[in-house]
Amino acid sequence: MRTRRSFLAGGAAGLALAATGVRAQGTPVPNYDLPPHLMPQEVRVGGNFAPGVVHVVPDEYALYWTLPGGRAIRYVVGIGRPGLYEPGEFFVGAKKRWPSWTPTPDMIDREPEKYAQYEDGMPGGLSNPLGAAALYLFTEERGDTFLRIHGTDDPSTIGIAVSNGCARLVNDQMVDLYNRVPEGSKVILYEKMRA
Helix, strand or coil: CCCHHHHCEEEEEECCCCCCCCEECCEECCCCCCCHHHCCEEEEECCCCCCCEEEEEHHHCEEEEEECCCEEEEEECEEECCCCCCCEEEEEEEEEECCCECCCHHHHHHCHHHHHHHCCCECCCCCCCCCCEEEEEEECCCEEEEEEEEEECCHHHCCCEEECCCEEEEHHHHHHHHHHCCCCCEEEECCCCCC
16 A cells, blocks of 8 residues: 655646636625645645545545646645544545535544534535535445545645544535546545554
8 A cells, every 4th residue: 555655746837717706696605815835736746646636635635636747736635534534535425516515423422512503504605614515435345434525615724633534625625626537536644644
């Protein structure tokens, strides 16, 4: 299995997002005013990585979408809190724009005061926890794992361990990633090396 060390990257160049004009019920996705280190960047990656694969490196709070020629687009992400991050190999089993959201039974059990009110679900929209778009992670054995790579309207949750297991990007960056990643793409969530 490839290691996170293979993803030592250098020579980053700014990357323009192709997320303009995306709307939810007539509401545009805002472009977030983020510091440069939280913006997507095209980087060089070590190793011989196939293009068209999503790599989530939790110790870097980074998601890489590999391109041909030893390059990748690096996004800064929020990841699962301790005990909730699940490493492994997955594939994108579904893609949804403005997805509805329902907390899992485990989420309701862990934090009923926060999630019980949504046990019947929440329609898609900017304030929905899945944001503007989501990639649904599946395995052959389990089918839908309930893990997602999704948007958020809260930039303060990027670059930290905050979620119930999913990886999250700010909405405009998630729309950019969504437009690049086809259904069926391989997704690797690497092991955490640091506590």
